[in-house]
Amino acid sequence: MGNFSSEVEKAFDNLSEIRRGKLDLRWMYANPSGWNSRARPRDERGLTLEDVNAVGTYGVVPERGGTHGSMAPRGCEVPPQTPSLGCYDLNDKSLVWADNVAKLYEEAVARQWSSARDVPWGELTPQPEDLERAMCQVCTNLSEVEFIAGDMPAKWLWHINHDFHEVKCFLATQIMDEARHLEVFRKRALANGGGLLAASPGSEELLRLIIEAPDYTVASALMHILGEGFVLTLFRNGEMFALTPVEKKIFRLCMQDEARHVAYGTMHLKYFLERHPEREGEIHEILRQGEEATFSLNLNRENAEARAILAGGGLDHIEEGIEKVRYLFMKQIQEYLHRLKVAGIDRSSRLAIPVELPL
Amino acid sequence: MADFPSVEFFETLRERMNANRERFRRIGTADVVLVVKIDFPDHVRCFEVVFDGYRCESARALPSLAAARPGAVIVEGPYAVWREMVENIQRNGQADLDHTLNTLSLMDTPLRISAANQLDTDLFYRYQQTLQEFFDGAGAIAAASVRGDGQAAAS
Numbered sequence: 001m002g003n004f005s006s007e008v009e010k011a012f013d014n015l016s017e018i019r020r021g022k023l024d025l026r027w028m029y030a031n032p033s034g035w036n037s038r039a040r041p042r043d044e045r046g047l048t049l050e051d052v053n054a055v056g057t058y059g060v061v062p063e064r065g066g067t068h069g070s071m072a073p074r075g076c077e078v079p080p081q082t083p084s085l086g087c088y089d090l091n092d093k094s095l096v097w098a099d100n101v102a103k104l105y106e107e108a109v110a111r112q113w114s115s116a117r118d119v120p121w122g123e124l125t126p127q128p129e130d131l132e133r134a135m136c137q138v139c140t141n142l143s144e145v146e147f148i149a150g151d152m153p154a155k156w157l158w159h160i161n162h163d164f165h166e167v168k169c170f171l172a173t174q175i176m177d178e179a180r181h182l183e184v185f186r187k188r189a190l191a192n193g194g195g196l197l198a199a200s201p202g203s204e205e206l207l208r209l210i211i212e213a214p215d216y217t218v219a220s221a222l223m224h225i226l227g228e229g230f231v232l233t234l235f236r237n238g239e240m241f242a243l244t245p246v247e248k249k250i251f252r253l254c255m256q257d258e259a260r261h262v263a264y265g266t267m268h269l270k271y272f273l274e275r276h277p278e279r280e281g282e283i284h285e286i287l288r289q290g291e292e293a294t295f296s297l298n299l300n301r302e303n304a305e306a307r308a309i310l311a312g313g314g315l316d317h318i319e320e321g322i323e324k325v326r327y328l329f330m331k332q333i334q335e336y337l338h339r340l341k342v343a344g345i346d347r348s349s350r351l352a353i354p355v356e357l358p359l
Numbered sequence: 360m361a362d363f364p365s366v367e368f369f370e371t372l373r374e375r376m377n378a379n380r381e382r383f384r385r386i387g388t389a390d391v392v393l394v395v396k397i398d399f400p401d402h403v404r405c406f407e408v409v410f411d412g413y414r415c416e417s418a419r420a421l422p423s424l425a426a427a428r429p430g431a432v433i434v435e436g437p438y439a440v441w442r443e444m445v446e447n448i449q450r451n452g453q454a455d456l457d458h459t460l461n462t463l464s465l466m467d468t469p470l471r472i473s474a475a476n477q478l479d480t481d482l483f484y485r486y487q488q489t490l491q492e493f494f495d496g497a498g499a500i501a502a503a504s505v506r507g508d509g510q511a512a513a514s
């Protein structure tokens with residue numbers, strides 16, 4: 001045998017004992033109360049997280065996550081010598097939970113799509129230059145801002161106690177969704193004779209606010225409800241901007257993903273505020289800052305002009321486009337306020353930006 | 360023969376969706392109750408369509424909007440608009456760019472989406488591809504079955 005560390009030597013010892021028939025087998029009888037589980041699929045959607053949560057006590061999500069600090073799965077026996085990884089500091093269920101999160105995870109997995117396969121790229125047709133340039137600018141901006149909703153969950157994921165695996169799993173699907181959003185808009189910009197146009201310095205302010213938010217719930221309110229809520233309404237209206245069946249399908253598929261992200265964020269804020277009403281002021285304050293940053297993002301030159309050109313159907317019809325963008329903005333605000341109402345927070349009288357564009 | 364609008368029409372769409380199993384499994388699960396409200400000059404007709412997982416569970420006529428289940432998403436608009444949408448689907452095999460459910464309801468006119476709260480309304484966005492392909496199923500229903508007056512179709 002070569003010169004191995006004591007750790008490696010110990011593993012060799014274990015192996016030779018097993019080979020000699022000196023078995024331990026204590027693990028076979030660990031966690032006796034968790035044995036005899038027979039989770040069954042509820043219907044043809046197959047065996048879901050909700051189905052396995054219906055078995056025994058496996059679905060009991062503790063108010064306070066395990067103090068062992070390891071990655072041990074919820075419901076197993078955790079040997080006392082299990083080392084803490086020292087990174088889990090989001091240990092309170094109220095800081096991350098939403099009652100719809102397990103369902104949203106399964107839905108996200110079931111509704112995944114591929115930008116390569118599911119978008120009818122062959123149906124792109126040559127466009128007038130003003131429209132192609134406007135579409136490419138909108139795609140450049142979306143490709144720029146979309147992955148904030150991947151970076152933000154990624155920043156917090158490794159802080160979340162493993163007893164809240166439903167949240168971790170859902171956030172992992174969100175990161176996958178946002179990866180697809182980043183690449184599908186990049187693909188569209190490069191696929192029809194145009195290319196990427198200008199990055200948007202004004203957009204970066206909102207992104208910074210989200211990535212530097214002091215805690216997860218504050219970041220979530222800012223991103224899942226405000227940022228992604230605005231984007232959800234924008235994607236819905238993307239069908240108005242669509243030049244061909246390609247953009248129509250892209251916006252529709254992205255819209256579906258955003259609606260899940262917004263549904264999680266809204267229900268998380270509700271869960272949080274029901275348990276921490278004293279922190280409502282803090283949420284108001286971050287939303288105030290976010291509203292201002294979102295407002296300038298929406299109205300900076302490169303975004304507002306490109307959207308108005310697409311909505312109007314060309315540079316010559318920009319007036320008509322501005323009218324449609326004005327309606328889109330009003331819908332964004334209304335839907336944002338209504339989602340906050342579901343979460344239990346009323347900003348209708350505290351909004352930091354106008355409910356309608358002063359045009 | 361399934362006249363529009365009628366329970367038979369929505370039943371046919373339901374059967375088509377459930378028969379097209381692989382396609383709807385690929386799109387993914389949808390859990391939503393959709394109420395289609397069709398406004399005639401002198402009366403209103405409502406149909407409730409229930410989506411559960413990969414299937415369309417049921418389609419039935421409602422005596423009124425008030426009979427809709429809690430959480431339902433309501434899509435409403437004039438009969439002429441619904442009829443044009445169905446005819447467009449029948450002509451093209453699927454809705455063209457101007458006749459998708461989403462396009463017709465974007466500006467809250469001619470169709471309008473509503474629900475008890477915004478998260479329920481958001482279900483219309485969350486399951487858009489399922490809902491659109493459900494209605495695109497009308498492409499396989501004989502064009503002659505869309506009645507000019509919409510009155511005679513018994514539910």
Ligand SMILES: [Fe+2]
Binds near residue numbers: 177258
């Ligand atoms: Fe996104």
Ligand SMILES: [Fe+2]
Binds near residue numbers: 149177228257258
């Ligand atoms: Fe998102």
